[in-house]
Amino acid sequence: MDGFAYTRADQPETAVRLAAQPRADFIAGGTDLLNLMKDSVERHNHLIDINSLPLSGVRETGGRIELGALSRMSDVAVHPAVRRGLPVLSQALLAGASPQLRNMASIGGNLLQRTRCWYFRDATMPCNKREPGSGCPAIEGLNRWHAILGGSDHCIAVHPSDLAVALTALGATVHTLSVDGPRSIPVADFYVSPGHTPHVETVLRPGELITRVDVPVTELAAGSRYLKVRDRATFEFAVVSVAALVRMGGGVVREVRLAFGGVATRPWRSVAAEQALIGRPLDEVAIRAAGAALVRDAQPREHNAFKVPLVQRALSDILNQFGRNR
Incomplete structure (x- = not known):
């Protein structure tokens, strides 16, 4: 070092x-x-x-929960307000890393963690994220862990954060501070697709600090769930994951928000999959339609084509949980 x-x-x-x-x-x-x-x-x-900055803690106020950027993952995961009002967030945090790392890692740091692409992590290999213009060996190389959605000819690295997937489904807002003052950024706008500049991963400016994350507390969020599929039971990143918020009424889906991890270059919300469910009973026909809409634009590679049916099955599994409880 x-x-x-x-x-x-x-x-x-x-x-x-x-x-x-x-x-x-x-x-x-x-x-x-x-x-x-x-x-x-x-x-x-x-x-x-x-x-030492005063940026820790979890606070309920005005129909939202405020998460201090320096709050540790483990503290947020078990906080009564989070477990009660935002179960998808608690489940996503508990599914991430190991207990020891959750005790150390901060909420802000989790949102800014870098990809686990092995080409990026190996400083001897070319990587457009590390050295713009050097190439992306994952595209033609070993790409089992890589993205099937949101990639480009310059990068197909998967975004690693479980927390970011849950916050995307919840419609959270990231608050920051820089030398230009404070600003608020919807989490949907916080991450940048790779395009021609994969080394640019967020909209943060140099020296801009995440200070807190605001999460709306709604009836929809209260019944939310997170499902993570991984190669082993603990301390492993998602092969695919699903954050689901579903509200039923009169036997049909009234409101739904779906976000996915492990399959895309950024936390991936699928409006197409959501629209395939609205106004329909949560049956296998509707669930299959949502799965088809989710992967319609997928671009699988040699080693990660299995993610296409896997993420559809994960979506089916989590939606069936809502169907059984309606």
């Missing part, structure tokens, strides 16, 4: 001013950042420790 300066910030304004400098970055739990630096995937000459 290269040498770096270290500063412990005592005010958010100080933190963002320091982080706006070239090759500077924030550190909270450090569960992803330090590994990236050790492997020479990322290089920073100044880390700004933000753990």
Whole structure:
């Protein structure tokens, strides 16, 4: 690991001013950042420790739950307000990482974790995310873990965050602070598809700090669920995952929001799959139609074509849970 300066910030304004400098970055739990630096995937000459900033805690207010960016994953997952009002969020957090990592990792850091694409993580390999213009060997190489949706000729790396998938389904808002002041960003607009610039993953500006995440508390969210399919039972990233919010009425689907992980270059909401369900009984015909709509634009590669039927089966499984309880 290269040498770096270290500063412990005592005010958010100080933190963002320091982080706006070239090759500077924030550190909270450090569960992803330090590994990236050790492997020479990322290089920073100044880390700004933000753990002393007043950005922790979970608060219910005005029909929403506010999650401080420095709140630890484990604390948010078991918070009574989250478990009661946002079960999909609690389930997604508990499905992520290991207990030890959940005790360290922050909400803001989780949203900014980098892909687990092995070409990106190996500094000896070309990668457009790491070195723009160097190529994407995953497209013709080993791509079992890679995206079938949202990719481009420059990158098919999968977004890794379970939390981001749940927040996408919930319609959350990310609040930030930079030297230009605060701003609010709908999570649907927070992540950027790779296109020609896969090294640009979010809309954050240099030195911009996530301060909190606001999540609406609704009747729809209260009955939500998260399903994660992975290669082993713990400490593993999703092969596919589904966050589902469904409200039934009169025997048909009245409202639904669906988001997916493990299959796309960003947390993937499928409006097409949702529309295939609205106004219909939650039966196998409707569920098959939603699955077909979800993968209509999928572009599977040599090793990940299995994700097409797998994500459809995962969607069917989670929707059948709602159907049994209607």
